[in-house]
Each structure stands twice: as structure tokens, then as C-alpha cells.
Amino acid sequence: MTAALPSRRGGSSRIWAAFAVPGIGWLVAFFVVSVYAVMAVAFGDVDPFLKTPIPAWNPLEWDVTTMSNVLGEVFNGYLRPVFVRTFWFVGLALLGCILVGYPVAYFAARKAGRSKGLLLAALVLPFWISYLMRMLAWTNLLQPDGFVNQVLGWFSLPDNRNWLDGDWYTVVIGLMYGYVPFFILPLYSTLERIDGRLIEAGRDLGASSMQTFIRVTLPLSVPGLMAASVITILPMFGDYYTNTYLTSGSPRTEMVGNQIENYLRNTGQPQTGASLVLILMAMLFVLMVYYMVTTIRQQRAAER
Amino acid sequence: MSSSRRDFFARSVQLGVLLGAGVPLLQACGGSDDKRSKVAKSIADGLPPEKGPLRIINYADYVNLEVIADFESKYGVKVEITTIDTDTEATTKLASGAIKADVHHSMASTSIGNLIAGGLVQPLNKSYLTNFPNVISTFNDPWYDPGATYSVPYTFFGTGIGYRTDRIDPALVEAQGWDTIWNATDFKGQVSVLDDEREAFTMAMLRKGVTDINTTDQKIIDQALADVSELIDLVNVKVNIEAYKDIPEGTTTVAQTWSADLIAGAAGYLPEGVTDEVLGFWHPPAGSYVVTNDSMGVLSDAQSPVLAHLYLNFLLDNEVAEKNFSWVGYLPAIAKLDADYVIGAGYVPEHLRNCVPTNDEIAQALYLRPLGATGDAQYETAWAKFTAGG
Numbered sequence: 001m002t003a004a005l006p007s008r009r010g011g012s013s014r015i016w017a018a019f020a021v022p023g024i025g026w027l028v029a030f031f032v033v034s035v036y037a038v039m040a041v042a043f044g045d046v047d048p049f050l051k052t053p054i055p056a057w058n059p060l061e062w063d064v065t066t067m068s069n070v071l072g073e074v075f076n077g078y079l080r081p082v083f084v085r086t087f088w089f090v091g092l093a094l095l096g097c098i099l100v101g102y103p104v105a106y107f108a109a110r111k112a113g114r115s116k117g118l119l120l121a122a123l124v125l126p127f128w129i130s131y132l133m134r135m136l137a138w139t140n141l142l143q144p145d146g147f148v149n150q151v152l153g154w155f156s157l158p159d160n161r162n163w164l165d166g167d168w169y170t171v172v173i174g175l176m177y178g179y180v181p182f183f184i185l186p187l188y189s190t191l192e193r194i195d196g197r198l199i200e201a202g203r204d205l206g207a208s209s210m211q212t213f214i215r216v217t218l219p220l221s222v223p224g225l226m227a228a229s230v231i232t233i234l235p236m237f238g239d240y241y242t243n244t245y246l247t248s249g250s251p252r253t254e255m256v257g258n259q260i261e262n263y264l265r266n267t268g269q270p271q272t273g274a275s276l277v278l279i280l281m282a283m284l285f286v287l288m289v290y291y292m293v294t295t296i297r298q299q300r301a302a303e304r
Numbered sequence: 305m306s307s308s309r310r311d312f313f314a315r316s317v318q319l320g321v322l323l324g325a326g327v328p329l330l331q332a333c334g335g336s337d338d339k340r341s342k343v344a345k346s347i348a349d350g351l352p353p354e355k356g357p358l359r360i361i362n363y364a365d366y367v368n369l370e371v372i373a374d375f376e377s378k379y380g381v382k383v384e385i386t387t388i389d390t391d392t393e394a395t396t397k398l399a400s401g402a403i404k405a406d407v408h409h410s411m412a413s414t415s416i417g418n419l420i421a422g423g424l425v426q427p428l429n430k431s432y433l434t435n436f437p438n439v440i441s442t443f444n445d446p447w448y449d450p451g452a453t454y455s456v457p458y459t460f461f462g463t464g465i466g467y468r469t470d471r472i473d474p475a476l477v478e479a480q481g482w483d484t485i486w487n488a489t490d491f492k493g494q495v496s497v498l499d500d501e502r503e504a505f506t507m508a509m510l511r512k513g514v515t516d517i518n519t520t521d522q523k524i525i526d527q528a529l530a531d532v533s534e535l536i537d538l539v540n541v542k543v544n545i546e547a548y549k550d551i552p553e554g555t556t557t558v559a560q561t562w563s564a565d566l567i568a569g570a571a572g573y574l575p576e577g578v579t580d581e582v583l584g585f586w587h588p589p590a591g592s593y594v595v596t597n598d599s600m601g602v603l604s605d606a607q608s609p610v611l612a613h614l615y616l617n618f619l620l621d622n623e624v625a626e627k628n629f630s631w632v633g634y635l636p637a638i639a640k641l642d643a644d645y646v647i648g649a650g651y652v653p654e655h656l657r658n659c660v661p662t663n664d665e666i667a668q669a670l671y672l673r674p675l676g677a678t679g680d681a682q683y684e685t686a687w688a689k690f691t692a693g694g
Contacts, residue, residue, distance in 0.1 A: 048677045050399040050422040051392065078689040085693070144555065162555070165493025166540055248550075249499060249543035251536050251693050259688060266390055267684040268677055 035281070042067055042274035051268030070275040079259065079276075086256045089168065090236045093175035097183040097232055098225070100176065105184045105224075106217075109191035123188070126181045135245045138174055139164060142246070166250025174242045179235065183228045190224020191217070223298055230291050237284060256280055346427040347609045354608035356381030358615055361388055361398070362409035368631035375618050381611060391415050398424050398603065406606035407615055409458065410598040413448040414502070414674045416455055425454045425601040432613035435620035440639045442666045443597070447673070456616050457637035459564070460597035462661045462669070463503055464587030466551050466561040466569075477586045482511035484586070485558055486531075488539050494557040495539040496547060497532065501687030502672045503594070504543075507560050508532050510592055517594065517670050520679040529686040536693065543691060548633075549573040551583060562596075563587065563659040567652050568633030580653045587658060595661050595669035597637060635660060 040055035043062035047054055056062050073079040108119045126134065141147045142163035153159035163170050194217060202212035240257030247253045256276065263273030356379075360367075364387045372383050386403050388394040391412040397403040399422060411419060419425045430436060436456065443457040465484055467477055471491070477484045485507070488495045497504045506517040508528035519525070535541035542556075548565035550556035552573040563585060570580040587593050600619065602612040618624055625636040630651060635641060643660040646652045652659060661669070675683070 046677065047399070047422070049418045050395050050424070051418070051677070051680075052396050052399045078692045082692045162493050164555070166542060247542070248496070248546065249691075250540065251533075251543060251691050252540070254691050254693060259692065262688060262691065263684075266392055267688075268392070268680050269684055272688075 038274050038277050042271050042278055044271065046268060046270065051270075053270040053274075066269075066271040067275045067278070070272055070279065074276075074279055079256075082254055082256055082259055085168075085254070086237060089172055089175060089253075089255060090233050092172045093179065093236060094229055094233055096172065096176040097180045097228075101180050101183040101187060101228070102225070105187040105191055108184075109188050110194075110217075120188075123181060123184055131178055132241065134178060135174065135242055138177065139245050142170065164246060164248060166247040166252045168253055170246045171243050171253050171255075174246045175236050175239065178239075178242055179232045182235075183232045185228075186231055187221065187224045187228040190221050190227070194220045223295060226291055226294060230288065233287070234284060237280060346429040347432075347613070349429065349431045351610045353379060353381075353611045353614055356383070356608055356611055358383045358407065358608050358611045359405040360385045360407045360409050360615070361394055361403055361405040362386075363388060366410055366632060366634075368628045370631070371619070371624055371628045374624070374627075375615060378618070379611065379614060381608075383615075395419065395422075395424070404605070404607075405603055406608045406612040408601045408603055411455060411601055413446070413597060413599070414672055416448045416599060416601070417674050419601070420449070420454050423604055426604040426606070426609065427453050428456070428602060428616070429613060432610070433617045433620065435617050435622075438620050438622055438625070438638050438640065440637045440663065440666065442663065443637050446597075446599075447671055449599070455599035455601045456620060458598045458600050458619070459632070459634035460595060460637050460661065460666070461562045461564040461634060462587050462659075462665065463498070463507070463560065463562055463594040463596070464585055464658075465558060466547050466566050467558045467584045467586070468551060468554065468582050469584040470582045471557050472584075474584050474586075477584065481586070481588065482507055485541075485560060486511075486535065486538060488558045491557040492540040493542070494555065495535065496542040496544055496550065496556050496559040496561075497535065498560050498562075499543045499545050501683045504532055504560065504690075505529065505683060505686065506594060506670075506672065510588060510594075515592055515670065518673045518675060520675055520682055522682060525682055525686050529690055533690050552578070554578075563661065564634040566656050566659050567635070570653055570656060571633055571651070581655065583653075583656060585656055585659050590662075590665045590668040591670075593661070593665050593669055594672060595666055596672065598634075 037055065039062075040057050041053040043059075043064060043066075044056035045054040045063070046052070070079070074083055104123070108116060108123065112119045143149075144160065144162045146163075148163060149159040149161060152161075198220070199212055199216055202216040203209075207215060238257050238260075240255055240261050243253050243255050243258060260273050260276045260280070263269050263276065267273075358375075358381055360383060362385055367385070372385070375381075376383055386405060388397065388403075391410075391414075394403075394408065394410075395415060395418065398405065398408070408419070408425065411425075416425075433456065436452075439452075439457055440460075443452065443460075445451055446455075446457070449455045465477060465482070467484070472484070472488075480487060485495060485497070497507065502517075505525065505528040508531040509515075509517055509519075509524065511531065512527070514524060516524075532541075544550075545561075547556055547559035547561035548568045551559060551561070551566070552569040553575060566583050566585045570583055574580060574582075600616050602609055602616070606612050619628065619636075620638070622638060622640045625638040626641060626649075629636050629641060629646070635646070643652070643657050643662065646660060647654055647657060674680075
């Protein structure tokens with residue numbers, strides 16, 4: 001009997017392992033191959049007549065000239081302000097998501113009581129409308145004769161502002177608005193799973209509500225906060241149509257995504273666009289590694 | 305319309321976040337060698353039309369769907385339109401085989417040479433194009449396609465300044481010319497230039513008296529970049545192709561724009577209670593006026609080449625062209641539809657007569673010509689620097 005157990009366990013584990021095959025296949029087909037294709041374009045050539053990329057599939061034939069030039073522009077050229085601006089916009093939008101999203105997620109998870117279901121439905125509601133439609137709605141709201149200025153007028157505030165004339169804060173608000181649902185949901189699930197007895201223990205030991213929040217709830221919600229931040233900022237870094245819509249193409253708010261789009265779709269320099277994709281991916285990879293290391297450390301600390 | 309006014313919306317609609325940007329890139333990875341090796345020949349005379357469907361590649365909203373329906377019922381075929389966002393995208397997808405089509409509806413003048421060299425379009429058999437004599441004579445032998453061997457003209461338009469006459473005195477615009485855009489400091493955030501590197505830098509060159517608008521002299525391009533970049537701080541310039549609606553709606557006061565945008569704006573984008581009198585257009589005098597046109601052609605791997613020829617011929621019919629213009633707003637290159645006709649028929653307000661380039665202006669026009677990969681890259685890189693913030 002005892003000899004049969006390992007065999008059964010082995011068969012069982014193989015079945016479970018087989019469950020990962022579709023995911024791995026998906027990852028290989030739509031991530032590994034795709035990224036390799038981007039690399040082949042970045043290090044490849046261009047058809048002189050049709051301006052189509054001629055990918056270099058053989059790594060031995062890779063030409064790094066374009067990547068080298070683009071890196072030079074990113075660190076010490078015209079692309080530097082674009083990257084700096086993008087990091088600023090994303091950072092500010094993330095801060096806004098935290099300030100707006102955390103209280104909402106906290107209330108929904110811990111204080112909403114019977115209204116929790118309704119509130120959750122309300123949080124999911126924005127996903128029913130495409131991001132693009134929501135941005136289009138914003139352009140109407142922010143027009144000089146739009147609803148935002150009308151509301152300002154009701155309170156006798158200046159109501160002739162053109163919010164769409166290329167200001168950084170319009171883009172940041174747009175990013176915040178667009179991505180805050182992505183921020184709230186993962187944070188909500190973390191906050192909801194916090195053991196209520198830990199919070200009660202904090203109160204029983206004499207801590208005030210605020211002290212309990214700062215010393216118990218907030219530290220326990222850090223993994224959710226990190227996950228929400230990662231889920232939010234990754235698409236923000238590549239976003240370009242929020243900016244396109246909300247500033248009508250002002251050079252003052254150009255983001256990295258706009259440059260990538262321009263190089264890939266409107267020029268005969270797809271290698272430059274592909275190089276920018278790889279550089280942005282590398283930067284985001286650093287952030288992802290930081291997130292993963294932090295998460296693993298927290299898990300280990302919790303296991304002790 | 306190398307970067308059509310319709311590109312902007314469609315481009316934005318169809319694109320996603322960063323990964324979306326990789327899609328055209330991946331689609332473009334297909335080889336183009338097989339296309340290049342083809343020797344395109346024109347079809348024989350007197351062939352019967354195929355059963356279709358006729359596959360067309362075109363910008364969004366750049367043909368009247370009633371005209372398409374008329375063609376379908378006349379020849380008993382279905383027409384399928386694939387929408388593209390930019391001229392570059394069309395070339396890339398056709399070259400990679402991502403799109404299969406019979407008719408390229410809107411080839412930019414600067415691209416036709418490359419499409420011919422790349423073997424993507426086939427020579428036309430004029431025996432099917434019985435309406436070709438309807439075309440404005442200047443386009444019988446265009447610079448981009450000698451003898452109109454591979455293309456027939458579709459629409460044409462000039463580049464100038466669109467503005468609000470209720471905010472800027474037309475006499476002032478006439479006196480200032482291109483400087484109007486640099487001097488519009490009272491209208492910060494309400495000034496735009498075309499989202500097209502050649503057009504925008506050409507404007508800066510013409511403003512400084514440079515008429516060699518196809519120069520690849522890096523110093524001149526750099527000066528144009530510096531001049532256009534001044535607009536960022538001076539007038540908080542926007543870069544788009546939306547003047548056709550932004551000027552009528554009032555969110556833009558001054559814009560570098562195409563003449564057809566004012567015609568389209570007057571026809572369909574004025575808010576209630578606003579008359580077309582608020583729209584004004586200025587363009588440089590003949591000799592320094594840039595006139596551009598889009599053309600139609602039959603693709604070399606067309607499955608229905610006869611039907612494609614018949615479609616081109618259909619669009620060159622005077623009545624069909626008029627019906628198409630009445631909806632599209634871009635003037636067809638048809639001799640009958642001159643300024644007097646389109647104004648008399650009520651398509652264009654009299655005070656926007658200068659939006660219709662005259663035969664003299666077309667004959668003396670400056671043309672944006674292809675510059676080759678290196679020349680294009682000079683302009684593209686300068687443009688990227690400008691859009692990055694100058």
C-alpha cells in the first residue's frame with residue numbers, strides 16, 4: 001500500500017502540471033515570440049521603398065546602431081524629457097489613484113456592510129464602458145462650453161478655462177480617471193481579507209482608530225497596494241491616447257507611448273519605435289523585479 | 305491626404321495601449337520580397353467584370369457610401385471596404401499581405417512612386433477608363449506618375465490657414481500670411497498645425513522665403529524645426545488634423561489646414577446659430593502654394609482587376625463625383641466641378657471660393673515630393689523632436 005502512494009501522487013502531480021500547459025503555450029506564443037519579433041525589428045532593417053521592417057531573425061545579424069542611437073537620445077537627447085515627463089505623469093496619476101482609491105477600497109471592504117455588493121457593482125461599472133469611450137466623454141466634459149465649466153460657473157468660479165489646451169494636469173486627471181478602477185479592485189480584495197481580529201486586538205490594546213489603521217491595517221494592505229500600483233502603472237506607461245484625446249496633440253504633454261506610436265505607424269523608422277518599446281519594457285522590468293522581490297520578502301516574513 | 309484629417313479619429317479609435325502599438329509592427333513582419341519580384345502588367349482589353357467582391361482599402365469616411373451602393377447595384381457585386389488610418393499603414397499592410405485588396409482608394413502623391421517601385425500597383429488599362437477625359441487636364445500627366453500610368457486622381461486640396469473671421473480680421477491675415485500663426489499669441493491653446501512633418505516644416509520654410517520645400521539640407525530642416533518649436537511657447541500649439549471641426553466649433557481660432565477642411569467644416573460642423581461667415585481661409589499666392597492630391601489605383605495582386613478598373617471609372621463620372629463630393633467635402637479632380645460650379649450648386653460658400661484651387665494655382669503649385677528613405681528620416685526625426693516638446 002505504501003509503495004502505491006508515491007505513484008498515485010506522481011500521476012496526480014503530472015495532471016496538475018498539465019493544467020499549466022495552455023498558459024505556458026499562451027505565454028510563449030503571445031509574449032516570448034512577440035517580444036522576439038519586436039527585437040528582430042529593432043535590430044533589423046527597413047525596405048527602402050515600402051518602408052516596411054525587414055526583421056533580423058538571426059541574432060548574429062542584429063544591427064545595434066539604431067538601439068544605440070535611441071539610447072543616446074533617451075539618456076541625453078530629445079527623448080529624455082519625454083521619458084521624464086512620462087514618469088512624472090504616471091507617478092502623479094498613481095498618487096492620485098492612491099488618494100482616491102484607497103479610501104474607496106477601504107470603505108467598500110471594511111465599512112460598507114450590506115451595501116458592499118452594490119458598491120462592488122458600482123466599482124465594476126466603469127469596466128462595462130470601454131476606456132476609449134470614457135476618454136471621449138471626458139473631452140466633452142472638459143470642452144470650454146462643457147459640463148465642468150458649467151459646474152464651476154454655478155459656484156461663481158472662473159468658467160472659461162479650456163481644459164483641453166495641453167496642460168499636464170488634464171492628462172494626469174485623465175490617467176487617474178481611466179485607471180483608478182484597476183487600482184481599487186485588487187486593493188479591495190486585500191483589505192477585505194484582513195483578519196478583523198487583528199484590528200480588534202489593536203483596539204483592545206489601547207490604540208485609537210487612527211493608530212490601529214496606521215499600525216495594523218495599512219501594513220497588512222501593503223501587498224494589495226503594491227499589486228494595485230503595478231497593475232495601474234504598467235498600462236499607464238504605454239498609454240498614449242489619453243494624452244492624444246485630452247490635449248489634441250500638444251507637444252507639451254507628449255508621452256513615450258505617443259513617440260512609439262508615431263515611429264511605428266507614421267514613419268519609415270520602425271526600428272526606432274521597436275527600440276523604444278524594448279527600452280520602456282526594460283525600465284518596467286526593473287519595477288516588476290522590485291515588486292516581486294518585495295512581495296517574496298513579505299511572504300517570507302509572514303511565514304515566520 | 306498623407307495624414308488625412310480622418311486619420312486622427314480612426315487612428316485613435318483603433319489603437320490600444322502599448323501592446324497595441326506592437327500589432328502593426330508584428331503584422332509588418334511579413335516579407336515583401338514576393339511582391340517586389342512581381343512584374344505587374346495591365347489587364348487585357350474587353351474582359352468581362354469579375355463577380356467580386358470588390359475589395360477597397362481607404363480612409364474612414366472618405367467615400368460616400370451611397371456611391372458605393374450605386375456601384376454595387378449597377379454591377380451586381382458586393383464592395384468590401386477595409387479602413388486604414390495612415391498612408392504608411394496602408395503601404396505596410398499591403399506589402400506584408402496583412403490586407404488583400406483590389407483598389408487603393410487614396411494613395412498619397414509622395415507614396416505612388418514607392419508603390420510602383422515596390423510592385424504593389426499595376427499599370428492601368430485606359431480602355432476601361434472612358435471617363436478619364438473628365439479629369440482636370442493638369443492631372444493627365446502628373447509629376448508623381450507620368451502619363452497617369454498607374455493612377456487616376458481622386459481628390460485635391462491646398463494648404464493654407466483656416467481661421468475664425470469673427471476673432472481675427474481677414475485683412476490682418478492677408479497682410480501677415482504665415483506669420484499669422486506665430487503672431488496668434490492672443491489665442492494660446494487655440495492654434496494648431498497639421499500633424500504631418502512635411503506640411504508643418506514646409507510652412508516654416510515658406511514663411512522664411514524658402515521655396516525649395518523638398519530640400520534635404522539639414523540646416524534648413526533644423527531651422528524649420530526651431531521655427532515650428534517656437535510655437536510651443538508662443539501660442540501653445542496643438543498638432544492635429546481636426547481643424548475641419550475645431551474651427552467651426554470655435555475651439556481653434558487659427559490653424560494650418562487643408563482648404564477642403566473649411567468646405568467640410570462649413571457643410572457639417574457649424575454649431576446651431578453660427579453661420580459659415582465665421583470661417584475664413586488664406587493661402588499663399590500661386591507659386592508658393594502647396595497643392596496635394598490623393599489618387600486611386602489597382603493593386604497588382606487584385607482578384608477583381610476588371611471590376612477595379614470599372615470602379616475607378618465609376619468614380620470619374622461627373623455625376624458620381626459630384627454625389628461623392630457632396631458628402632465627403634474633398635473636391636474631386638473633375639474639370640466640371642470647378643469653383644463656379646460647386647459655389648453655384650451651393651456646396652461651397654462664395655466667401656470660401658479660395659478653398660478651390662484654380663487651374664493656374666494647380667499648374668504653378670509647389671508639390672511635396674518623395675525624398676527617399678534618408679530624406680524622409682531627416683524630416684521624421686526632426687518632427688519627433690518637435691512633438692517631444694521642441
